[in-house]
Amino acid sequence: MYVPKNVVSNNDLTTVMDTSDEWLQERTGIKERHYATQFEDTTSTMGVEAAKIAMQRAGIAAGDIDFIIFATISPDYYFPGCGVLAQRQLGITEIGALDIRNQCSGFIYALSVADQFIKTGMYKTILLIAAETHSYGLDFSTRGRNVSVIFGDGAGAVILQPTEEDRGILSTHLHSDGSEAETLSMINPGFHAGKFPRGKKPAKPSQPYGGLFITKDLIEKEDIYPYMDGPAVFKKAIIKFPEVILEALLTNNFLLSDLNLLIPHQANLRISQMVQQKLKLRDDQVYNNIHKYGNTTAASIPIALCEAWEKGKVKDNDLICLAAFGSGFTWASALLKW
Numbered sequence: 001m002y003v004p005k006n007v008v009s010n011n012d013l014t015t016v017m018d019t020s021d022e023w024l025q026e027r028t029g030i031k032e033r034h035y036a037t038q039f040e041d042t043t044s045t046m047g048v049e050a051a052k053i054a055m056q057r058a059g060i061a062a063g064d065i066d067f068i069i070f071a072t073i074s075p076d077y078y079f080p081g082c083g084v085l086a087q088r089q090l091g092i093t094e095i096g097a098l099d100i101r102n103q104c105s106g107f108i109y110a111l112s113v114a115d116q117f118i119k120t121g122m123y124k125t126i127l128l129i130a131a132e133t134h135s136y137g138l139d140f141s142t143r144g145r146n147v148s149v150i151f152g153d154g155a156g157a158v159i160l161q162p163t164e165e166d167r168g169i170l171s172t173h174l175h176s177d178g179s180e181a182e183t184l185s186m187i188n189p190g191f192h193a194g195k196f197p198r199g200k201k202p203a204k205p206s207q208p209y210g211g212l213f214i215t216k217d218l219i220e221k222e223d224i225y226p227y228m229d230g231p232a233v234f235k236k237a238i239i240k241f242p243e244v245i246l247e248a249l250l251t252n253n254f255l256l257s258d259l260n261l262l263i264p265h266q267a268n269l270r271i272s273q274m275v276q277q278k279l280k281l282r283d284d285q286v287y288n289n290i291h292k293y294g295n296t297t298a299a300s301i302p303i304a305l306c307e308a309w310e311k312g313k314v315k316d317n318d319l320i321c322l323a324a325f326g327s328g329f330t331w332a333s334a335l336l337k338w
């Protein structure tokens, strides 16, 4: 894992918007988060820092990697994606690089894709990076406070290889429901030209064609930030998290009591606590670190996995469940025998 050095506390945020440490800790469990620094950090550079640590720990060189998967919703450029930018920074040439944009479920979706490539024998060493730089694009005025306070920046990375041993990724489970796609979304800038429900009609461009991706009008109205109906996301999350965790366990004939560690996507501490309560899991069966990093979207699971591993909470042969829910809506789980 890699997080940028700039730590921003809840009290720091009170200098730019109307919020409080008490409200934030009570409603989200977040105490502080890390923000990237302009001219220094980007999603791809932070991802590459995490990748270098993963490669060192796995004992592999850049030349051993035969495929890159990069999960993010805050890429350096609209295109090309962060996969090729990471490839360039790592000095690897001509291997495939795939970008995944599945929001908070991005890491598990990416893990599932990597798993299929490894199991079919197509690739032997895959570098999977998940990274986000939310802070560059959030609304830090009081108007945006219900969204901006939640998110943080950071990166995680893993190396995947085949094994003959009876462990690894047992199964992955991917779901989505696009019927509420705009409930948690950033639709501008975008190519929708005002077509969809939340897409307000943009002003007519002065030229006959184009000019609709980003308009002066959108900037003037500050309609360029993420939107979230927080309570709606909360309600759906506490249903789908338990469902997809149970799906992973049932598929592999395990019980909740067999689970050594659940690493949920760090959306909001209250969501994780409610999921734990519903599934009747003990405190030592669930790993949370949102208080230090906020919600880092695709990066939150690999950051938490790394931290839990470093603390000795992920041991050989442990049964580990990763689970995520987020924008889309998308939700997913992965069951691992470590």
Ligand SMILES: CC(C)(COP(=O)(O)OP(=O)(O)OC[C@H]1O[C@@H](n2cnc3c(N)ncnc32)[C@H](O)[C@@H]1OP(=O)(O)O)[C@@H](O)C(=O)NCCC(=O)NCCS
Pocket (backbone or CB within 6 Å): 018, 019, 020, 023, 024, 027, 028, 104, 145, 146, 147, 149, 150, 228, 229, 230, 231, 232, 233, 234, 267, 268, 271, 295, 325, 326, 327
């Ligand atoms: C965002 C979230 C913390 C808001 O908590 P909530 O209890 O649902 O709060 P509401 O949005 O209903 O707002 C309650 C009040 O708090 C206020 N509020 C919102 N953000 C605030 C902030 N940062 N500081 C202080 N007050 C805030 C609202 O303006 C509202 O005030 P009002 O009652 O005077 O209108 C909560 O909905 C949530 O966590 N949802 C899930 C979000 C999530 O996990 N997203 C990521 C998914 S991957």
